[in-house]
Amino acid sequence: MTTSFNALIEHFKNYFPLDEKERVELSERFNERKIKRRGFILQQGDVCRHFTFVVSGCFKMYAVDQASKEHNLQFAAENDWITDLSSFYSEKTSSVYIEAIEPSVILQIKHADLLYLYTHFHKFDRNFRIIIEQKYIELQNRVLQSISSTAEERYLSFLEQYPNLANRLPNTQIASYLGITPEFLSKIRKALTHKA
Amino acid sequence: MTTSFNALIEHFKNYFPLDEKERVELSERFNERKIKRRGFILQQGDVCRHFTFVVSGCFKMYAVDQASKEHNLQFAAENDWITDLSSFYSEKTSSVYIEAIEPSVILQIKHADLLYLYTHFHKFDRNFRIIIEQKYIELQNRVLQSISSTAEERYLSFLEQYPNLANRLPNTQIASYLGITPEFLSKIRKALTHKA
DNA sequence: TCCAAGGCTTAAACTAGTTTAAGGGTATTT
DNA sequence: AAATACCCTTAAACTAGTTTAAGCCTTGGA
Numbered sequence: 001m002t003t004s005f006n007a008l009i010e011h012f013k014n015y016f017p018l019d020e021k022e023r024v025e026l027s028e029r030f031n032e033r034k035i036k037r038r039g040f041i042l043q044q045g046d047v048c049r050h051f052t053f054v055v056s057g058c059f060k061m062y063a064v065d066q067a068s069k070e071h072n073l074q075f076a077a078e079n080d081w082i083t084d085l086s087s088f089y090s091e092k093t094s095s096v097y098i099e100a101i102e103p104s105v106i107l108q109i110k111h112a113d114l115l116y117l118y119t120h121f122h123k124f125d126r127n128f129r130i131i132i133e134q135k136y137i138e139l140q141n142r143v144l145q146s147i148s149s150t151a152e153e154r155y156l157s158f159l160e161q162y163p164n165l166a167n168r169l170p171n172t173q174i175a176s177y178l179g180i181t182p183e184f185l186s187k188i189r190k191a192l193t194h195k196a
Numbered sequence: 197m198t199t200s201f202n203a204l205i206e207h208f209k210n211y212f213p214l215d216e217k218e219r220v221e222l223s224e225r226f227n228e229r230k231i232k233r234r235g236f237i238l239q240q241g242d243v244c245r246h247f248t249f250v251v252s253g254c255f256k257m258y259a260v261d262q263a264s265k266e267h268n269l270q271f272a273a274e275n276d277w278i279t280d281l282s283s284f285y286s287e288k289t290s291s292v293y294i295e296a297i298e299p300s301v302i303l304q305i306k307h308a309d310l311l312y313l314y315t316h317f318h319k320f321d322r323n324f325r326i327i328i329e330q331k332y333i334e335l336q337n338r339v340l341q342s343i344s345s346t347a348e349e350r351y352l353s354f355l356e357q358y359p360n361l362a363n364r365l366p367n368t369q370i371a372s373y374l375g376i377t378p379e380f381l382s383k384i385r386k387a388l389t390h391k392a
Numbered sequence: 393t394c395c396a397a398g399g400c401t402t403a404a405a406c407t408a409g410t411t412t413a414a415g416g417g418t419a420t421t422t
Numbered sequence: 423a424a425a426t427a428c429c430c431t432t433a434a435a436c437t438a439g440t441t442t443a444a445g446c447c448t449t450g451g452a
Contacts, residue, residue, distance in 0.1 A: 063340055071344040073336060086333045122318040129325035136328055137282045139335045140269060144259055146342040147375030148267040151409070170429065179343030184409055186431050347439070366399060380439055382401055 004032050004055045008107055011053070011079050015127040022121055029113040035100045041108075042098040048087035050108040054080050057104020058168060062176065063096050072177040075101075075165055081131060101169065151180045152188050200228050200251045204303055207249070207275050211323040218317055225309040231296045237304075238294040244283035246304040250276050253300020254364060258372065259292050268373040271297075271361055277327060297365065347376045348384050 005027050012018050018026065035041060035057070042048050044064065052059075058077040061084070062070045073096065076082035087094035088111060109117075117124040145154050155178055159166050166174065175185040201223050208214050214222065231237060231253070238244050240260065248255075254273040257280070258266045269292065272278035283290035284307060305313075313320040341350050351374060355362050362370065371381040 063344065065344055069344070071340060073340055073343075085329055086336075089329065118322065122321060125318060125321040125325055126314065129321055129328065132325065132328050132332055133281055133285065136332045136335065139332065139339060140281075142339055143335060143342065144267060144269055146339070147269075147373070148259065148261055148265075172429065177343070181410060182430075183411080183432085187409085190431080368399065377440060378400075379402085379441080383439085386401080 002032065004105060004107055005030070007055045007079065008053055012127060015130050016123050018123065022123060025117060025121065029117065030107040030109050033106050033108060035104045035106060037100055037103050039100045039104075040097060041100070041106070042084060042087075042094055042096065044095055044097055045093050047091055048084040048094045049110060051083045051088060051111075051114055052076075052081065052098075053107045054078055054082060055105040055107060057100060057102045057106075058165070059098055059100055059104065060173060061096050061098045070097075070176055071179070072173060075162070075169070075173075075177070077165060077168075081135075085132075101173070146179065151178060151184060152191070154178050155185065155188055156192075198228065200301060200303055201226070203251045203275065204249055208323060211326050212319050214319065218319060221313060221317065225313065226303040226305045229302050229304060231300045231302060233296055233299050235296045235300075236293060237296070237302070238280060238283075238290055238292065240291055240293055241289050243287055244280040244290045245306060247279045247284060247307075247310055248272075248277065248294075249303045250274055250278060251301040251303060253296060253298040253302075254361070255294055255296055255300065256369060257292050257294045266293075266372055267375070268369060271358075271365070271369075271373070273361060273364075277331075281328075297369070342375065347374060347380060348387070350374050351381065351384055352388075 008026070008030065009018060009023055030053070032055075033041075041050070041052060041059070042061075054076050056078055058075060059082050060075050061073045061082060063073065064070055074082070082098060084094045084096050084098070086092075091111070114124075118128070145157060149157070155174070158174065158178065171185055171189075172182045175182045178185070180188075204222070204226065205214060205219055226249070228251075229237075237246070237248060237255070238257075250272050252274055254271060255278050256268050257270050257272075257278060258268045260266055270278070278294060280290045280292050280294070282288075287307070310320075314324070341353060345353075351370070354370065354374065367381055367385070368378045371378045374381070376384075
């Protein structure tokens with residue numbers, strides 16, 4: 001049992017912790033991979049074959065528009081999950097990229113293996129239900145912000161919610177996540193230092 | 197067994213259909229209610245006690261900001277689910293309202309009863325996992341649009357995705373959902389008729 | 393039946409956020 | 423060690439979206 005698997009097993013202690021049998025089944029079905037900075041675990045046009053747990057490092061998921069601009073949908077750092085759910089379950093081609101921002105270590109499970117865990121162990125269905133529910137709540141807060149707050153308010157609440165990420169990410173990536181240009185983020189930051 | 201329950205049981209046929217025992221347990225734990233136009237099933241400051249299935253009619257979920265403006269987070273019409281997940285599971289007070297836009301019929305289950313179904317029947321954990329996953333995918337598409345598309349593009353894709361709702365809702369409600377003012381939506385609509 | 397409350401539009405003045413362009417700084421790569 | 427790519431900022435001109443105000447038309451309640 002590697003330290004990577006320990007991180008995953010610890011992670012499940014936040015939900016319904018796994019028993020011995022479940023831990024064994026889990027470790028037989030998740031595979032460890034190391035990903036370089038700028039390495040992709042999913043590219044637009046490919047089917048998303050894996051559900052990914054981030055052990056260390058950091059990823060971004062983004063879509064590219066007609067004008068070749070990247071738009072960051074989400075980040076995932078240590079102890080977070082990342083996958084294109086839509087492509088993963090439908091097995092249709094994905095419209096997004098998932099790329100490492102830092103050298104990273106991940107644990108991945110294939111579609112068929114996850115279905116095996118769901119079918120044979122009630123607890124995996126339950127734990128993943130709860131994981132997705134929490135991500136749904138985060139996403140809903142983000143939608144609320146995007147329809148009701150200014151860019152400055154959104155930036156401040158990003159800093160508050162992800163202080164850890166804010167240090168590690170270049171501002172261009174944060175701007176893309178907030179839905180504004182890097183130039184405008186620069187203006188906002190300047191205005192904030194003058195306020196403080 | 198009322199026609200309302202039939203609608204719910206039919207709904208589950210889209211996922212893993214229920215067997216006889218599960219149908220009985222379900223019908224013992226969901227309660228039917230009729231809600232008038234402008235009736236609330238959740239108000240800001242209350243704890244969201246129910247998970248709600250809409251049999252007929254239509255609801256909006258919205259937050260109210262400091263300036264007393266309403267911002268629509270989502271709509272739910274026939275055969276859709278609506279609840280403030282965050283408040284429902286945490287049992288903390290909610291920051292949103294859920295209000296009927298039309299006279300409606302709903303089926304509701306309490307927190308403890310849903311936990312009972314989750315615990316005793318693997319299939320409910322699974323079905324609700326899938327339901328939430330689908331809603332997560334929808335929400336993610338909405339986030340992508342909000343960070344990458346103009347208001348006109350968002351309006352057009354709302355019309356495409358919810359042609360049914362677009363007819364039933366006043367434009368003020370759609371504007372609030374899109375995160376723009378009714379005046380600007382009016383401009384967009386005018387520009388579109390001139391294009392067509 | 394009347395009237396109050398929404399709902400839709402128009403228009404003028406305004407503000408938030410983008411675009412284009414340029415310059416300087418700091419990491420990665422070679 | 424040099425070269426290149428990326429990152430951050432500034433500024434001027436522009437465009438998308440808001441605000442305020444007014445007018446008209448429907449709808450539902452008393």
